[in-house]
Amino acid sequence: AKSADTSSITYSKAQIKQSIVKHLHSTLGTDENKANNHAWWKATSAAMQELVLERLRTTQKTHYINDTRAVHYFSAEFLMGRLLSNNMHNFNLFETADAALKELGVELTDVLEEEPDMALGNGGLGRLAACFLDSLATMDLPAIGYGIHYEHGLFRQEIKNGAQIERPDSWRHYGNPWEICRPESIQEVPLFGYVETKYGANGRVKKEWHPGNIVKGVPWDIPIVGYGAKTVNVLRLWQSESSDYFNWDVFNSGGYVDAQRENIQAETISKVLYPNDETRAGKELRLIQQYFFCACSLKDIIRRYKRAHGDDWSRFSEQVVIQLNDTHPAIAIPELMRILVDRVELDWDTAWGICTKTFAYTNHTLLPEALERWPVRMIEKILPRHIEIIYEINHRFLSLVEKKWPGNNVIKAKLSIIEESTEKMVRMGNLSVVGSFAVNGVAEIHSKLVKENLFPEFEALWPGKLKNVTNGITPRRWLKACNPLLSELIGKKIGNDWPSDLTRLNKLSEFADNTTFQNQFMKVKQKNKEALAAEIKHLTGISVDTKAIFDIQIKRLHEYKRQHLNLIHIMALYKRLLEDPSYDMHPRVFIFGAKAAPGYTLAKDIIFAINKVADKINNDPRVNHIIKVVFLPNYRVSLAEKMIPAADVSQQISTAGKEASGTGNMKLALNGAITIGTLDGANIEIAEEVGDDNIFIFGMTVDEVTELSKKGYNPFDIYYHNNEVKAVLDWLDTDYFTPGQPGALSSLKNSMLSGGDPYMCLADYESYSEANRALNIAYRDKSRWAKMAILNTAKMGKFTSDRSIADYVERIWKLTPCTVE
Ligand code: 26Y
Secondary structure, rough: OOOOOOOOOOOOOOHHHHHHHHHHHHHHOOOOOOOOHHHHHHHHOOOHHHHHHHHHHHHHHHHHOOOOEEEEOOOOOOOOOOOHHHHHOOOOOOHOOOOOOOHOOOOOHHHHHHOOOOEEOOHHHHHHHHHHHHHHHHOOOOOEEEEEOEEEEEEEEEEEOOOOEEOOOOOOOOOOOOOOOOOHHOEEEEEOOOOEEEEEOOOEEEEEOOOOHHHHHEEEEEEEOOOOOOEEEEEEEEEEEEEOOHHHHHHHHHHHHHHHOOOHHHOOOOOOOOOOOOOOOOOOHHHHHHHHHHHHHHHHHHHHHHHHHHHOOOHHHEEEEEEOOOOOOOHHHHHHHHHHHHHHOOOOHHHHHHHHEEEEOOOOOHHHHOOOEEEEEHHHHHHHHHHHHHHHHHHHHHHHHHHHOOOOOHHHHHHHEOOOOOEEEEHHHHHHHOOOOOEEEHHHHHHHHHHHHHHHHHHHHHHOEEEOOOOOEHHHHHHHHHOOHHHHHHHHHHOHHHHOOOOHHHHHHOOOOHHHHHHHHHHHHHHHHHHHHHHHHHHHOOOOOOOEEEEEEEOOHHHHHHHHHHHHHHHHHHHHHHHHOOOOOOOEEEEEEOOOOOOOOHHHHHHHHHHHHHHHHHOOOOOOOOOOEEEOOOOOOOHHHHHHHHHOOOOOOOOOOOEEEEEEHHHHOOOOOOOEEEOOOHHHHHHHHHHHOOOOOOOHHHHHHHHHHHOOOOHHHHHOOOHHHHHHHHHHHHOOOOOOOOOOOOHHHHHHHHOOOOOOOOHHHHHHHHHHHHHHHHOOHHHHHHHHHHHHOOOHHHHHHHHHHHHHHHHHOOOOOOOOO
């Protein structure tokens, strides 16, 4: 990684001031006296965008002149959060802008709060894409992100009487100062209809798709500023519109009925982000969304390629690499085949050679319910030509399998892209592996499980194709921007190179035992806790003790992430305190942030239970000076930025083998929180980096989980043998936490008992409880805790997304940086 050379950007406070005022006048049509914070935000953003666009032009010209190979990151989700603060930091203009606004009588921090989050993603996978874009630009790598310009991002969460309510998110309602519409690059996307088989003079069979419907894709570009602001790449998001061009041919040639029946409202395609992660919805519109953005993006890529290389397809895969962010864009594989075979008229093998040198696929999950499968009949209806191509790909692939394992139909059935169930399904994971030159998991343990459990025979077929690239996070957003006090302290101690070379943080290790530094470090933590306490008060009315341990679990609500394990432990602590008021524990505030998929009943029940237990504890004078429980509504990127710097403890407690990587674990540790976690995902690698003394590991390993499942797990065994577990679960059946409504929390108990406790909360309970005791003791020793916190920050160098991107470049993409002057 290189250091940020910001010498090229000379922009004075006076110039910024002038530019902001100019935009206040001519873009916003207001003036300094009338402007509210929102207007200041827009004017400040417009002033920044001027600089951004200048660098964007230079970057694009440079990439064009140098005819650079580029990575095209296809993702249904980009969880960008806010952009103003980020862009200022990456231009190294944050302090200058702060000062400029102060002179105008405006607080930058208030202005930043005006920006709505760009929440075009659900969680980890979408945020990873955003961190990767930041690193790609920072490392001067030619890259373009391709996705969907959702009108509504992830729903806004409200909590009413303890329950989650979903409200639409309208992030663009008052305009988005960062995006630029590019009508000159509109694409058309065919849908539905039928395929005609034609026979050419040479006997060649030609397939012609007569679509029943055509929609328009309108591109919106969001500039992505690298740290140091040399390279500015783009994120190109497609918005659907109805096509004004009406396909009369289709009508005349028999598609009339189809065209009428399937006349989906074109605008609905990019209307809303599907809010489920890790559980398939299987909705037709979702498949259309996937195809829509892949088709637009491929056309865009091909147009750009042809401008430089004409009809010479031999160099396509040298110039273009497409990274598939999970299987959500996997339909791009048959789409590229369709273009090459039907349109360009290449022979199948040549086309397939190009495809399989172009695509690479990242797997983010092993959960069976998250592995995408689409009904053959659905694809057939929406994309009649693609289903033919998928069958052809599968046919040729199965011949290869036959060669490797002659006569073995069991393996064939297992590897087949088509699942031969009553309702035939297309397995998008298998399609992605077959159509890509590289496949990767997102943490060492996860990649090992992908290789051994998910796609074992694929490793035998194509040795070396399955790889690992451990996830990372951008330290610009997740330390420099979100934690200015800690950043300043670090800068004073070891200099200011760490944001672009995070391994330099290791120099902090030298001071881990230094009392003065420990005090400085913990003083910063204390200030951040005070700021979060104020925010908690503001958002919920709850007062918390800032001397208490701030214990944070923030992530999507899912059984495998086991927020309910955290909850039953909190209930146990509550019970211990009630039974023994002198029970020895340092005051602790348990803070949650989590959205549940709207259709995931048990996840919503867990949110309800957390809130009900919180109400009871927070209002119980016997314990509320020792325990508080806070559920912060509407968890999102901008809220994470406020919570993470204030965390003492990071809860990473998934059932081993279920969390592919996790990235919140990295963000929290980077900001000096100590992890209490299982040996799952990237926790394992975090433990390796920080050492066993600086993390609280508990619970079963992946192998132990597998063994217990095999042997047969019965949660009742634990229920009847552990009095605390029994008492806490039984408590859920009473109306103690929901007065007048007994049974309102029973679904939780049921899931952990008669429901079979699929994620083995009870099996890990005792070990979790022990780890919490150890944590409590460790916190009492101020110096020991400070040392642990410092070492966590110091040892996070590996988890910069710059390292992840360097790994992708070396192991998969083979890109070279292109310096933009
Ligand atoms: C198929 C559809 C319902 C679906 C939509 C979104 C399925 C999955 C998802 C999102 C998955 C996701 O966010 N996975 C997370 O990816 C992170 C980045 O690699 C990992 O750190 C994290 O462990 C994993 O759960």
